[in-house]
Amino acid sequence: MSEPATALLERMFHAAVAAALPxxxxxxxxxxxxxxxxxxxxxxxxxxxxxxxxxxxxxxxxxxxxxxxxxxxxxxxxxxxxxxxxxxxxxxxxxxxxxxxxxxxxxxxxxxxxxxxxxxxxxxxxxxxxxxxxxxxxxxxxxxxxxxxxxxxxxxxxxxxxxxxxxxxxxxxxxxxxxxxxxxxxxxxxxxxxxxxxxxxxxxxxxxxxxxxxxxxxxxxxxxxxxxxxxxxxxxxxxxxxxxxxxxxxxxxxxTPWHALEAAAGVARAAGITPIILGDAIEGEANDVARVMAAMAHSSATHGQPATPPCVLISGGETTVTVRGNGRGGRNAEFLLGLAIALAGHPRIHAIACDTDGIDGTESNAGARLTPDTIARARAAGIDPAVALADNDGYTVFSRLGDLITTGPTRTNVNDFRAILIT
CATH class of the missing domain: 3.40.50.10180 (Glycerate kinase, MOFRL-like N-terminal domain)
Known part of the structure; x- marks a missing residue:
């Protein structure tokens, strides 16, 4: 794969949004x-x-x-x-x-x-x-x-x-x-x-x-x-x-969300990456969904199932967050922080999670990106990822790492877009 992983994931997100523009x-x-x-x-x-x-x-x-x-x-x-x-x-x-x-x-x-x-x-x-x-x-x-x-x-x-x-x-x-x-x-x-x-x-x-x-x-x-x-x-x-x-x-x-996911899958195929659409209606607590998807990504990296790398697991829907802390969140930031913790720095897994309307919850960003060194960089910056997750403070983590994705209002909305790339 010649294109940087983060660039490919962002192109997929933008294709998903474009498919739903009026x-x-x-x-x-x-x-x-x-x-x-x-x-x-x-x-x-x-x-x-x-x-x-x-x-x-x-x-x-x-x-x-x-x-x-x-x-x-x-x-x-x-x-x-x-x-x-x-x-x-x-x-x-x-x-x-x-x-x-x-x-x-x-x-x-x-x-x-x-x-x-x-x-x-x-x-x-x-x-x-x-x-x-x-x-x-x-x-x-x-x-x-x-x-x-x-x-x-x-x-x-x-x-x-x-x-x-x-x-x-x-x-x-x-x-x-x-x-x-x-x-x-x-x-x-x-x-x-x-x-x-x-x-x-x-x-x-x-x-x-x-x-x-x-x-x-x-x-x-x-x-x-x-x-x-x-x-x-x-x-x-x-x-x-x-x-x-x-x-x-x-x-x-x-x-619909499915139209958007299919558009993103087309970008992956053109780049020689096998897309697996997990579903367009995934619900549940953002951190719970993150743990499940981390296990699937590990399975692909280790066993070649549900797909052999290079592949990308794509999903949509709307996770939820039961707010227990006082941090700055957004369900996509919460999902990515939980995913980063569960992946524990796997060297071949990158991810993106954004809301297609350009606003993650009530914040100014659409979402964020995850790289294999997200957790290591967070700790080097004095952030305890587990403490931040318990405080529903995903926005702050990705903001300090410079990994927020900001698009401004897209003037459409087909819910969340998540993609996990296994190289």
Missing amino acids: AHCMAPHLPPPPKGRTIVIGAGKAAAAMASVVEAAWPADRPLTGLVVTRYGHGVDHLARIEVVEASHPVPDDAGQRAAARMLAMVQGLTADDLVLCLMSGGASALLALPAPGIDLAAKQSINRALLRSGAPIHDMNCVRKHLSAIKGGRLAAACAPARIITLMISDVPGDDPSVIGSGPTVPDASTRAEAAAILARYGIEPPAAVAAWLRRPEAETPKPGDPAFDRATSIMIA
Whole structure:
């Protein structure tokens, strides 16, 4: 292999991101203009980039208005017909609440001749924050923070979010009727379940308010009194499959984690490296996943299974971190630090772990890189890797080593990208 290992891994990551960029994957899925009006609404880290594609492709003589909300720093400033609002992620704020209320108002009074084009991508659940009746934003924020620290998987988090919302869990579709609704989705969830992406504002929800209450109990989260009271009310139930609200609703997946992993695998093959895609929906505690993948990498290096070197183990999905320390983390930094400890300086193994949205958790980096001497360099710098891991302080470790990967906002999101190269 003539190319440096770290350079190859970074090229693979950038190929994965490029495969999910709205500019590369969205245009073929745009519908023709309807007889009536077209209202564009949307939310997520890719929402502004998706809106840009719509506006560029839409005929100038056909009506087009809209509003999308994205994370702070993920917007674009060149749109003329679709407004872009920025709001907070992963904990919602008032800007997201106001945007959600405006979207709900925009789709009132539509006719069967009108089209609602809904653009959904990862991050929408926090960005599209409109609390259910009787619940204020502070209560939703407290629940959100508790869920983020609990290590709950995204399916559990979004089940709760749907049942505490006036817009998610299919409620937006009900407000759009009788207009036609087409939802274009970029998936950031394991399994690509449309009802989980952005907490499914335009798709049916099979989960229940009882499940939402049980999830809070499972993670030891004591809800504010208003939340507990709401979850006991029948009105907290979301529209279910078969509800007439969805008779004219269509959902289209335009980019998924699997598409991104396949693009990265193509880069590896072209470099003469055998890619093994372990899966696009891997969940679990970041450190637990790291130990399992370290064992697989050792097996390849020692026994040639699951592949003979040179090979690369590629995976996607969304790990979680149960926060017990006070460090600066990010689930990809946590994964890589656990992986480095488990690999114990293996001389032929390099790795990368990054979030495809360019933001690892709440930090400014996408992720980091691991080299065979990561642990040795950390100790030479006075860092005890095990202590740092216990403090959820992976960001600090890789920052001090100069091994953070910083891309800035990518304006897409197909979840985490991990690649472990065995030479």
